[in-house]
Amino acid sequence: MKLNRFVGFGLLIFILTTFSMEYGFAQSCGFGATPLTAHASAIPGQKVVVTWNLYNMYSDRKAHIVLSYTADTDWEVTIEPGPRNVSYELPTGIVTIQENLALDPLPPVEYKPEVIPYGTSYIKHPNADLYIPAKVVTFTIQVPQDAKVGESHKFHFIAKGNCFTGTGAVIPSVELGLDVTVDVVPQEFYEREIIAKAPWYIRYAGMIMVLVLIALAAAIVVLVRRRKVK
Amino acid sequence: MGGMKEIYASIMILIIALIFLGFKDQITTGIARITGFTEWSDVTQASVTVNEFISATLFNVPIQFGSLNPGNTSEAINNPLIVQVGGETNVNYNITLNGTSNFTSTTSNFSISYLQFNTTEKGWTNYTLNVEKTAYENEPAPLGTSVNKNIWHRVGIPPGTIAGTYTANITVTVKKA
Numbered sequence: 151m152k153l154n155r156f157v158g159f160g161l162l163i164f165i166l167t168t169f170s171m172e173y174g175f176a177q178s179c180g181f182g183a184t185p186l187t188a189h190a191s192a193i194p195g196q197k198v199v200v201t202w203n204l205y206n207m208y209s210d211r212k213a214h215i216v217l218s219y220t221a222d223t224d225w226e227v228t229i230e231p232g233p234r235n236v237s238y239e240l241p242t243g244i245v246t247i248q249e250n251l252a253l254d255p256l257p258p259v260e261y262k263p264e265v266i267p268y269g270t271s272y273i274k275h276p277n278a279d280l281y282i283p284a285k286v287v288t289f290t291i292q293v294p295q296d297a298k299v300g301e302s303h304k305f306h307f308i309a310k311g312n313c314f315t316g317t318g319a320v321i322p323s324v325e326l327g328l329d330v331t332v333d334v335v336p337q338e339f340y341e342r343e344i345i346a347k348a349p350w351y352i353r354y355a356g357m358i359m360v361l362v363l364i365a366l367a368a369a370i371v372v373l374v375r376r377r378k379v380k
Numbered sequence: 381m382g383g384m385k386e387i388y389a390s391i392m393i394l395i396i397a398l399i400f401l402g403f404k405d406q407i408t409t410g411i412a413r414i415t416g417f418t419e420w421s422d423v424t425q426a427s428v429t430v431n432e433f434i435s436a437t438l439f440n441v442p443i444q445f446g447s448l449n450p451g452n453t454s455e456a457i458n459n460p461l462i463v464q465v466g467g468e469t470n471v472n473y474n475i476t477l478n479g480t481s482n483f484t485s486t487t488s489n490f491s492i493s494y495l496q497f498n499t500t501e502k503g504w505t506n507y508t509l510n511v512e513k514t515a516y517e518n519e520p521a522p523l524g525t526s527v528n529k530n531i532w533h534r535v536g537i538p539p540g541t542i543a544g545t546y547t548a549n550i551t552v553t554v555k556k557a
């Protein structure tokens with residue numbers, strides 16, 4: 151019986167140790183984003199500034215983010231922070247990669263700090279009374295001066311995250327996106343009723359009045375000439 | 381001299397006519413608006429936009445296959461790749477996979493199409509270079525509790541492959557459905 155107890159206890163220790171070691175060494179890589187869509191109205195020549203919050207709440211590694219975009223137009227777009235080469239010292243040596251920003255794993259917090267550093271924000275957690283520490287990415291879309299009122303364009307911004315997770319055959323990365331639609335609008339708002347269905351005498355009221363006035367003027371001229379002849 | 385007043389009058393009328401012609405649209409629009417003005421009401425709308433959140437974290441990365449002989453097929457030794465969709469995600473989502481590079485070593489390479497994935501929704505599917513393939517489609521928003529989605533991988537080594545350590549890259553995209 152004693153031997154069975156020892157074997158059972160030993161087995162339990164073995165399972166717990168194996169599980170905790172596996173859990174302890176589990177590598178995870180990822181990040182989150184908010185919002186996922188945005189819509190803006192802009193006049194020709196205006197700049198549309200879109201801010202995007204990226205955060206890393208769950209993974210155990212720093213997420214290295216590369217930003218890019220696709221668009222259905224060639225309007226000028228700038229991304230802040232821009233791409234830069236960064237060197238990291240790893241157990242295997244120094245590695246230099248190109249990234250726009252890096253997201254450290256940070257858990258949500260109960261209170262926003264009094265001083266929030268530039269380029270960071272604290273977003274209200276959608277499910278809990280907490281704040282998610284995030285880094286802010288800014289996309290600036292320059293609407294050209296010759297953009298036509300009424301045209302609309304779509305931009306898809308992409309954040310691709312990678313982590314240093316050691317060697318392996320297949321290295322996965324995580325990708326999240328933000329869809330932005332920009333509508334070109336006139337500088338002043340107006341609302342004009344289209345009168346195509348109005349009665350004919352309303353539709354042609356302007357022309358009728360002009361004709362009446364010209365006819366009146368012609369009649370006066372004729373009358374004046376007749377008087378002169380008499 | 382007696383007819384000068386009438387000439388001035390007719391010139392004035394012509395000027396009025398020309399001015400009217402110039403502002404015809406504005407004036408007639410006003411007329412149309414007034415004739416159609418039988419009832420007026422206003423509605424005040426209250427609108428609010430709820431911000432969308434999405435997050436994805438990969439577990440069991442990188443995908444490892446150990447050592448294989450040419451011509452052999454084997455599943456990953458650390459299967460499955462877990463895509464954890466964060467509890468704060470408040471949109472329905474799709475998970476797509478994209479092979480973004482072939483398998484390369486220092487001396488040789490072979491196609492990413494020798495790599496396959498499998499999910500609880502799909503059978504074994506080959507990767508294609510730079511082609512997004514759906515792994516999970518229109519999954520409900522987790523709304524509070526993180527959800528794990530498993531993706532199994534296997535690779536077939538083409539016969540005659542030169543010995544070496546090969547690596548490839550894939551991208552897991554989690555997007556609003």
